[in-house]
Amino acid sequence: MAPITNGRILFNSIPSGYPEPGKTTIYDTSQTIDIDNAPLNGGVLVKTLVLSVDPYMRGRMRAPEVKSYAPAFILGEPTNGHGVGVVLRSELQGFKKGDHIYGRFAHQEYCILKSTDDIQVIENTHNLPWSAYIGVAGMPGQTAYMAWKEYSKAKKGEIVFVSAGAGPVGSLVAQLAKLDGLKVIASAGSPEKVKFMKDIGVDVAFNYKTENTAEILAKEGPVDVYWDNVGGPTLDAALEAAAVNARFIMCGTISGYNGEPAINKNIHQIFAKSLTLSGFLVGRLIPKYRTEFYDTVPGLVASGEIRYSEDVTKGLNKLGEALLSVQKGSNRGKAVVWVADE
Amino acid sequence: MAPITNGRILFNSIPSGYPEPGKTTIYDTSQTIDIDNAPLNGGVLVKTLVLSVDPYMRGRMRAPEVKSYAPAFILGEPTNGHGVGVVLRSELQGFKKGDHIYGRFAHQEYCILKSTDDIQVIENTHNLPWSAYIGVAGMPGQTAYMAWKEYSKAKKGEIVFVSAGAGPVGSLVAQLAKLDGLKVIASAGSPEKVKFMKDIGVDVAFNYKTENTAEILAKEGPVDVYWDNVGGPTLDAALEAAAVNARFIMCGTISGYNGEPAINKNIHQIFAKSLTLSGFLVGRLIPKYRTEFYDTVPGLVASGEIRYSEDVTKGLNKLGEALLSVQKGSNRGKAVVWVADE
Helix, strand or coil, rough: CCCCCEEEECCCCCCCCCCCCCCCCEECCEEEEEECCCCCCCEEEEEEEECCCCCCHHHCCCCCCCCCCCCCCCCCCEEEEEEEEEEEEEECCCCCCCCEEEEEEEEEEEEEECCCCCCEEEECCCCHHHHHHHHHCCCCHHHHHHHHHHHHHCCCCCCCEEECCCHCCCCHHHHHHHHCCEEECCCCCCCCHHHHHHHHHCCCCCCCCCCCCCHHHHHCCCEEEEEHHHCCHHHHHHHHHEEEEEEEEECCCCHHHCCCCCCCCCCHHHHHCCEEECCCCCCHHHHHHHHHHHHHHHHHHHHCCCCCCEEEEHHHHHHHHHHHHHCCCCCCCEEECCCCCC | CCCCCCEEECCCCCCCCCCCECCEEEEEECCCEEHHHHHHHHEEEEEEEEEEEEEEHHHHHHCCCCCCCCCCCCCCECEEEEEEEEEEECCCCCCCCCCCEEEEEECEEEEEEEECCCCCECCCCCCCHHHHCCCCCCCHHHHHHHHHHCCCCCCCEEEEEECCCHHHHHHHHHHHHHCCCEEEEEECCCHHHHHHHHHHHCCCCEEECCHHHHHHHHHHCCCEEEEECCCCCHHHHHHHEEEEEEEECCCCHHHHHHCCCCCCCCCHHHHHHCCEEEECCHCHHHHHHHHHHHHHHHHHHCCCCCCEEEEEECCCHHHHHHHHHHCCCCCCCCCEEEEECC
């Protein structure tokens, strides 16, 4: 077969506020690939099926000299992130044609991967859709599951508050908390998200844009566990409403990703209420919980005990729009970019 | 003996900024006591010798309807806090004339105490000055010792940063950290305090008013353990300079006690660096560590391995000035009000 276009998303400029599709990232069609003959040099040729778009990616759109927990995207190079693809050819031990793999891919239609560090073959025992493996059964699900197990110290009858409770992380946290017998309060930013939270069993689901978080927590709390996806004023409200000895699981601060950093003024509550705040990055928990996670979550999803929602964007060329949507919170579920059928 | 004046400090008005001696608190001489005949009703009559003045007291100068971790002072009633006194008469089991007791006293020259909940007889095995029992061997020392043992997870060769490192809490933390083999960075707000910190073995002692905390931490860090007595910009600098997996011990936020609450803008570092922030109140650690503390700290003080400094104010009538001095940081050591000789 003749070489075909290998569409790519390139990091084109560093945004100061929200990322701008077509400027921050551009869709590039200048590269071709001969999928039958391109040399693999011991690697594996993968056709990308679905790509994950996640809030943390905003932090990678920065100048390389600024240090942070995830490496900066490189200007002029493809962006990258988690995805699922299918193996077309392989010279890599443990990977064969037809295998579906989950891992960290460049944002392009075809990739040649040479290291097994960031990829794994999916054993799809429960026959889930492939996109589940970048959501509830992928990095966001791992984030929720592993940190809930590690840090929540949840006891039946306690009260948890989850911000961004309709997202792939927050919605799994809410459902794990329900399974553990907690009362769940959760916030999100649209009526559709509030409806989804109610559908998955959240006891007190509210729209933080139209209701007052502090008032709801004062009425429905005090909060024994707070899962923070957003930072800023929501974190301050949770600090105010915290029970003595509450646990705060610090997962992200999206309220501060696209402009000035989030500001907090209730930090004194940490000592006043003997709170414990645990920050974490999921990569550091994976070695401890990987087996337990894959033994547990896909089965709960297959049985319907755990539910998830997706917002699918069709076409790699629209990935920039999906990135922006996640930063603005206008997505309606886990942001998935559908790149190709098999 | 005829009744004598029982001088008292009364809580007179709620301050909006710094407390004002003579307005926030007043010295009152309208009450008398007959120390030979006043009925004890099963209690113990104590003559106050020394009283402790501590930063947290500012939080008690508030309206009673505002909830917080320590009860509000009551307008028109004496303020109170830790002190050491000598028993003049006793009808209380376990307390006899001549015993020296440590506990929570009303700020007055003589008290009749009826409950043993808040008082204990001092077994002064090491013959320390009585004032040590409201400082390095009292509540501030317990705060430092117990939380350092509980939360620091300190390992030899690590780096700790201590704010308010010349105070009774911070200076003991610094010395415990040196005994554990850590490199100690500590800040305070005057040349005299910097000199004291150097004298007790702090490796990098600096004046945060004349030097740039962030620059010093960038050069001398990264910080594995941060002991926060102040909050605000110093906490933000420590968040910026934290090592991955650092432990933050949240003891107080004096930068926000006397006006607007302290503001923070680096809270995102908690998840980015997998930090753990542990807030605590010493009262919740005392049951676990009380015996170990009294078995350890007075001996280390007596042997000179642990040093402390005091700023003694003479006369109960000057307690308001001592309160203000602690809030402003113009005290030169543990603030002690000397009320009377025995």
